[in-house]
Amino acid sequence: MARTTRRAPASPAVRRAARTALALAAVVAAALTTVAPPAAAAAPGTAVSSVAPAPRAARNPVIFVHGYNADPGVWGRMTGDFKAAGYTDAELFTWSYDTHASVNEVLSGRFAAYVDEVRQRTGARRVDIVAHSYGSLPTRWYLKNGGGTAAVGHWVSLGGPNHGTGLAWLCAAWDQACRDMTPGSYVQKGLAAGDETPGDVKYATFWSSCDEFINPHDSVPLTGAVNTPAGCLKHNELLTDGGVSADVRAFLGR
Secondary structure (H helix, E strand, C coil), rough: CCCCCCCCCHHHHHHHHHHHHHHHHHHHHHHHCCCCCCCCCCCCCCCCCCCCCCCCCCCCCCCEECCCCCCHHHHHHHHHHHHHHHCCCEEEEECCCCCCHHHHHHHHHHHHHHHHHHHHHHCCCCEEEEHHHHHHHHHHHHHHCCCCCEEEEEEECCCCCCCCHHHHCCCCCCCHHHHHHCCCHHHHHHCCCCCCCCCCCCEEEECCCCCCCCCCHHHHHCCEEEEEECCCCCCHHHHHHHHHHHHHHHHCCC
């Protein structure tokens, strides 16, 4: 039969030391479960800031409106410039419409509905508008007579027949849009009456001394708008010129 060896009981001093060691171990374990992990070390020479970067100021979505006998495809170059400058697809929209319909009776109301759709989709309180040529007229009518000043922040006209163009007489006999673009038409008189740039909307126009479709050239500028000569550009070159595109973006940023 094996002999059992009994250990002598520990002295009171040894028992006290053991209890102290166990208590210290418990404190250390608790501390390790509550202390956050250390922040990643910064690169040499880089200051670590605890201040979060300021969010980018919200900007309005932009609606591009093409001109007579055109379609949204004409905006490819300019929307590309906007994207290169930081805009996203979710901020850029193009409105397609029948360019032979009446400005005041048809198009301005349809455009108002599209603005409401864009605002609902984006959650924006206001939109910005960039219009080329004939697209300037239904968007202006919306601003002046359709309550649009409450929903628009900036409005830009590129080569718009804002006071009519004599060239429209060539097709006025059979086309309503041409009739609306003729000098002295019902639409032109309605847009020119009173304030040409109503509300707190910021207005801008760009016109060219070589525009072959707007006659006279000074039909484009509006009283109360930032009116910018674009040099000698053809009517459709206002859509693709890099300088005009940059100036438009700068204006929308004001």
